[in-house]
Amino acid sequence: MAEATPPPASRAGTKKALPEKFQNYRHVWVAMELEHGQVHSVSYELLGEGRKLADKRGVELAAVVMGDSREALHRAATNAFEFGADKVYLVCDPVLAHYRNEVATKALTDLVNRYQPEILLLGATNLGRDLAGSVATTLETGLTADCTELAIDEEGSLAATRPTFGGSLLCTIFTLNFRPQMATVRPRVLAMPEPVPGRTGTIVEHPLELAEDDIVTKVVHFVADRDSDKAQLAYADIVVAGGLGLQSAENFQLVKQLAEVLGAEYGGSRPLVQKGWITADRQIGQTGKTIRPRLYIAAGISGAIQHRVGVEGADLIVAINTDPNAPIFEFAHLGIVADAVTLLPALTEAFARRLSVNRLAG
Amino acid sequence: MHIVVCIKQVPDSAQIRVHPVTNTIMRQGVPTIINPYDLFALEEALRLRDRHGGAVTVLTMGPPTAEQALRKALTFGADRAVLLTDRYFAGSDTLATSYALSMALGRIAADFGAPEIIFTGKQTIDGDTAQVGPGIAKRLRYNQLTYVSSIVDVAADRGRITVERRAEGGTQTLDTALPVLITMLEATNEMRRGTLDNALRAARQEILTWNAADVGIADLLKCGLRGSPTIVKKVFAPTARAEKAEIVTAEGGPAALAEATIAGIFARAPAVEADLYAFARQA
Amino acid sequence: MIDERFDAIVVGAGPSGNAAAYVMAKEGLKVLQIERGEYSGSKNVQGAILYADALERIMPDFRDDAPLERHVVEQRIWTMDDRSHTGVHYRSDDFNEEKPNRYTILRAQFDKWFSRRVQQAGAIVLCETTVTELVKDGQDRVIGVRTDRTGGAIFADVVILAEGVNGLVGQRSGLRPEVAPESVALAVKEMHFLPRETIEARFNLSGNEGVVIEAMGTITKGMAGTGFLYTNEESISVGIGCIVADFAEGEVTPYALLDAFKNHPSIRPLLAGSEIKEYAAHLIPEGGYKAMPQLVGDGWIVVGDAGQFVNAVHREGSNLAMTTGRVAAETVAWLKRRREPLDAVCLAEYTRRLADSFVMKDLKKYRGIPALLHHNKRTFFGLYPQLISKAAQTWLRVDGVDKVSKEKAILRSFREGRSLFGMIGDALKLARAWR
Numbered sequence A: 001m002a003e004a005t006p007p008p009a010s011r012a013g014t015k016k017a018l019p020e021k022f023q024n025y026r027h028v029w030v031a032m033e034l035e036h037g038q039v040h041s042v043s044y045e046l047l048g049e050g051r052k053l054a055d056k057r058g059v060e061l062a063a064v065v066m067g068d069s070r071e072a073l074h075r076a077a078t079n080a081f082e083f084g085a086d087k088v089y090l091v092c093d094p095v096l097a098h099y100r101n102e103v104a105t106k107a108l109t110d111l112v113n114r115y116q117p118e119i120l121l122l123g124a125t126n127l128g129r130d131l132a133g134s135v136a137t138t139l140e141t142g143l144t145a146d147c148t149e150l151a152i153d154e155e156g157s158l159a160a161t162r163p164t165f166g167g168s169l170l171c172t173i174f175t176l177n178f179r180p181q182m183a184t185v186r187p188r189v190l191a192m193p194e195p196v197p198g199r200t201g202t203i204v205e206h207p208l209e210l211a212e213d214d215i216v217t218k219v220v221h222f223v224a225d226r227d228s229d230k231a232q233l234a235y236a237d238i239v240v241a242g243g244l245g246l247q248s249a250e251n252f253q254l255v256k257q258l259a260e261v262l263g264a265e266y267g268g269s270r271p272l273v274q275k276g277w278i279t280a281d282r283q284i285g286q287t288g289k290t291i292r293p294r295l296y297i298a299a300g301i302s303g304a305i306q307h308r309v310g311v312e313g314a315d316l317i318v319a320i321n322t323d324p325n326a327p328i329f330e331f332a333h334l335g336i337v338a339d340a341v342t343l344l345p346a347l348t349e350a351f352a353r354r355l356s357v358n359r360l361a362g
Numbered sequence B: 001m002h003i004v005v006c007i008k009q010v011p012d013s014a015q016i017r018v019h020p021v022t023n024t025i026m027r028q029g030v031p032t033i034i035n036p037y038d039l040f041a042l043e044e045a046l047r048l049r050d051r052h053g054g055a056v057t058v059l060t061m062g063p064p065t066a067e068q069a070l071r072k073a074l075t076f077g078a079d080r081a082v083l084l085t086d087r088y089f090a091g092s093d094t095l096a097t098s099y100a101l102s103m104a105l106g107r108i109a110a111d112f113g114a115p116e117i118i119f120t121g122k123q124t125i126d127g128d129t130a131q132v133g134p135g136i137a138k139r140l141r142y143n144q145l146t147y148v149s150s151i152v153d154v155a156a157d158r159g160r161i162t163v164e165r166r167a168e169g170g171t172q173t174l175d176t177a178l179p180v181l182i183t184m185l186e187a188t189n190e191m192r193r194g195t196l197d198n199a200l201r202a203a204r205q206e207i208l209t210w211n212a213a214d215v216g217i218a219d220l221l222k223c224g225l226r227g228s229p230t231i232v233k234k235v236f237a238p239t240a241r242a243e244k245a246e247i248v249t250a251e252g253g254p255a256a257l258a259e260a261t262i263a264g265i266f267a268r269a270p271a272v273e274a275d276l277y278a279f280a281r282q283a
Numbered sequence C: 001m002i003d004e005r006f007d008a009i010v011v012g013a014g015p016s017g018n019a020a021a022y023v024m025a026k027e028g029l030k031v032l033q034i035e036r037g038e039y040s041g042s043k044n045v046q047g048a049i050l051y052a053d054a055l056e057r058i059m060p061d062f063r064d065d066a067p068l069e070r071h072v073v074e075q076r077i078w079t080m081d082d083r084s085h086t087g088v089h090y091r092s093d094d095f096n097e098e099k100p101n102r103y104t105i106l107r108a109q110f111d112k113w114f115s116r117r118v119q120q121a122g123a124i125v126l127c128e129t130t131v132t133e134l135v136k137d138g139q140d141r142v143i144g145v146r147t148d149r150t151g152g153a154i155f156a157d158v159v160i161l162a163e164g165v166n167g168l169v170g171q172r173s174g175l176r177p178e179v180a181p182e183s184v185a186l187a188v189k190e191m192h193f194l195p196r197e198t199i200e201a202r203f204n205l206s207g208n209e210g211v212v213i214e215a216m217g218t219i220t221k222g223m224a225g226t227g228f229l230y231t232n233e234e235s236i237s238v239g240i241g242c243i244v245a246d247f248a249e250g251e252v253t254p255y256a257l258l259d260a261f262k263n264h265p266s267i268r269p270l271l272a273g274s275e276i277k278e279y280a281a282h283l284i285p286e287g288g289y290k291a292m293p294q295l296v297g298d299g300w301i302v303v304g305d306a307g308q309f310v311n312a313v314h315r316e317g318s319n320l321a322m323t324t325g326r327v328a329a330e331t332v333a334w335l336k337r338r339r340e341p342l343d344a345v346c347l348a349e350y351t352r353r354l355a356d357s358f359v360m361k362d363l364k365k366y367r368g369i370p371a372l373l374h375h376n377k378r379t380f381f382g383l384y385p386q387l388i389s390k391a392a393q394t395w396l397r398v399d400g401v402d403k404v405s406k407e408k409a410i411l412r413s414f415r416e417g418r419s420l421f422g423m424i425g426d427a428l429k430l431a432r433a434w435r
């Protein structure tokens, strides 16, 4: 073992004075997510929150937009201004057509190094987490992932709060000594701000010096979810799931039928995978998918903790179980003590009726 | 082909409880497990080795007790296990962790050959950051493929790999050059059960145990607490949801109960109602 | 293919298997231990009492690092009816000794620690592996085991069956009969988290002192069984168990029984505000001496619960398990040193050694008790506790009735409840069974 200095009493981040090289880092940035011309709603949520942070710090809010279509980028910039941005950094290049870590990391780190923001926020989506991780490592700064709350503390630092240990605890994390302070924030936990129509700002365009030939990773193919028949549980707005309480593989059809009427995804508890009633990619829970739908309907699922941690993020949890003491009623919002085998078809029919009435009306 | 899988031993989060008074984690009797996400990475690595030959090395950074996780990985069929442990690593955040692991990977490359593929799990269930993998990739200048759902093809001779990965709103098929770091998406495979031979070997095999100096870390400022830019200032329990589920009841059989349920859903989630009608009109 | 031989294979990593594997490994034998759980103790959740003496004989320094919760300074024995308990409490500062005699432990942690010691001693421990059958040679001698993992059989000179109460390996191989429902109790238990300050205040404890409550009475709804409550460091183990045959007769589920016990007015305040952590059910062999199967044969020995080594009256199990494991191991090592074959004749030395120890002496002493309690369960577990409670209440309530009348009323209620002959008969039967 190397001859040793005793371990330090404090960590790197706690020193008070910000190092010289970071003194000029100012302003709050939101890296907008813009895949295939569409702005992800989390970007607007972040702009709303970023506005508040910037005001508290007395600095500007800037948005970063990157892509290959100038038209889409300008549309996004217009939106960014309406949602509170003062400035937009715009990078337009054909190599940004599809998201690639390599390319996006270079684009964003170049911008950061050039314009030096003090706070950089991204959505905790697949894209955001992929990008934030490599940008933070490249810049050798701190990153707090998957936050649920942001604030500025008395000393002007970013206080990022996030769940840990599967949601049983929350912790508040600071990056005191490095810049920018980076965080990714879960979609749909921050409020969607009201846009101010006509609000504008300045656009700063920045070149990306990268040719396709220099890029190692090639996108061979992209299949959008809507064109795919694979399960998309993690991204679904509504999920209907079944558990052992359904008693047979045939009864699981009732779950699928309800899901179909609702345009929802379907899934199940782990024992169903083990019994072969559903495929592994439809398992929900700690060792399956973590879902975060607006509506989750669980039929005949007891609500074991391993299942619970995978669904707790749902906005509304509805549980159907014959046992009034089932643990799922501890965390569901709505409970129905009933036999799922008879209630599911009734629900399917009732929903179908309402929707068809509406279709005729519409 | 040489494949390294980074695994982490974590407390089984499902069994973590928060002390009702002090708000601290009660670790009493909480068992540790291999981070469940890492098992998908390990199984994928074993499959690649079975198909293409070579060896799988598992690597963990953690306390000496993390040896258990490594033995378990050997039981599943990994060929070699490395434990990176040193009190200087205590308190590492993701930046310091990825630094230490990348140094250990350097030593692994020197001793056993450079890995063509490094696997990590998508994220851990305790840290939950999903950053350590990308951090390693950046430091080692490996191409980074996160959220990989399937490995379509590895052409070791041409030095290329093709994978499908979960992108925003769809699935990307990417082709890139080896070596790569892959973070494997969950629920993409099912961990195998090791054979009796594997189990016996795992019980006896020597676990390579390295400290900071062993992997050539000279600058201890990059390790542990000192090497961690983020600082956890406060840990607290979320305000528990006091109320249990509101129980829906209705007179008149399943049909009435179904109506009452729908009314309950729409009352609580008007947006769902609006979306559903929009969906109905589209259909 | 495994072309390797071991001196001994131990099936199971509970207290008996761990004791056996540890002692043999320390004796320099080549030992393989196989456990079906994820780790030793993974199937044995929650609290229990550890009797130090049995472990001390195996590992004198165990107190240095064993995960011990609290040492027991107070024992409460309660008979309960539905609303009250009448109790004997014994508490002594003598139990605050340098080497305490009894501890509360959490089996999951304790077994894991023990298993680590076994591995350090040199035994190979395979977990998550189930022994599916014994391998026998042409002469019906046991020569090894087969497991549920692919890859064949493993061989050894002797197989020590430490597989617990319903160990199927011995049964499947025809070494012993299935356990009879009258000879085994089903116990359900829960662990309740409480801050240590709360526990200490509630039970008048300081430091690592602990309390044990053993209870019988109407809490088992007329079935033969007992309830218990142990204080751990930051939790309380609470449970209740009854003979399986009784459960089969009645309508009460084990869980409902535990629920009622927890809600008993004497227990509820002790658990108030706690958070339940785990619920588990486990069998306890309670048939005693008479239910004991054959203990040795050619190439095999039975230890622990698998051999019905439990003293149900005193709730001792793990100490008998460790002692039988140790004695079996010492016997094997002794025979090996003498180069004797490990056949039924030579292994009978194990039974001889046990006969000289407290294990067989105690079990023999109480051999009549299980049947007695079973056949008189309504009297012992329903009637008497009720009578005792009624008597105590009559005696303690100050209500203008003179003491002589109170004495008479108490005697009358006993006589009405159970004839004088019945009572004398019960006393005699109990005394005889106890002798």
Ligand SMILES: Cc1cc2nc3c(=O)[nH]c(=O)nc-3n(C[C@H](O)[C@H](O)[C@H](O)COP(=O)(O)OP(=O)(O)OC[C@H]3O[C@@H](n4cnc5c(N)ncnc54)[C@H](O)[C@@H]3O)c2cc1C
Pocket (backbone or CB within 6 Å): A242, A243, A244, A245, A246, A268, A269, A270, A271, A272, A283, A284, A285, A286, A287, A288, A289, A299, A300, A301, A302, A303, A304, A305, A306, A307, A310, A320, A321, A322, A323, A326, A338, A339, A340, A341
């Ligand atoms: C390491 C580990 C990881 C795990 N990971 C996961 C995971 O990712 N996902 C997961 O789901 N599980 C997971 N589990 C398993 C988990 O612990 C539970 O065993 C599982 O979730 C139970 O599934 P269930 O609720 O479908 O079945 P059960 O627990 O059997 O519950 C069935 C429920 O249905 C009710 N019921 C019965 N009949 C009816 C009826 N006719 N109508 C309505 N209700 C009825 C019952 O009252 C009961 O509550 C994991 C376990 C471990 C140890």
Ligand SMILES: Cc1cc2nc3c(=O)[nH]c(=O)nc-3n(C[C@H](O)[C@H](O)[C@H](O)COP(=O)(O)OP(=O)(O)OC[C@H]3O[C@@H](n4cnc5c(N)ncnc54)[C@H](O)[C@@H]3O)c2cc1C
Pocket (backbone or CB within 6 Å): C011, C012, C013, C014, C015, C016, C017, C018, C034, C035, C036, C037, C040, C041, C043, C044, C047, C048, C049, C050, C051, C129, C130, C131, C132, C162, C163, C164, C165, C167, C168, C169, C187, C188, C189, C239, C241, C282, C283, C284, C303, C304, C305, C306, C309, C310, C315, C316, C317, C318, C319, C321
């Ligand atoms: C509720 C309850 C409370 C108790 N309280 C106390 C107490 O306070 N004090 C006390 O001294 N005793 C107590 N006992 C009794 C004590 O727990 C047992 O006597 C003791 O555990 C017996 O040890 P054992 O090693 O024989 O069996 P076990 O502890 O049952 O161990 C057997 C092991 O073998 C494994 N196994 C079984 N079959 C196979 C197979 N085919 N292949 C591989 N592995 C296998 C099992 O997984 C298990 O780990 C209690 C019992 C219960 C149920």
Ligand SMILES: Nc1ncnc2c1ncn2[C@@H]1O[C@H](COP(=O)(O)O)[C@@H](O)[C@H]1O
Pocket (backbone or CB within 6 Å): B006, B007, B008, B035, B037, B038, B059, B060, B061, B062, B094, B097, B101, B119, B120, B121, B122, B123, B124, B125, B127, B128, B129, B130, B131, B132, B133
């Ligand atoms: N201490 C560690 N040792 C080895 N691998 C780790 C460690 N921490 C994290 N990893 C790997 O990095 C992945 C992402 O972890 P995290 O960034 O903590 O979510 C995990 O799934 C592991 O594969």
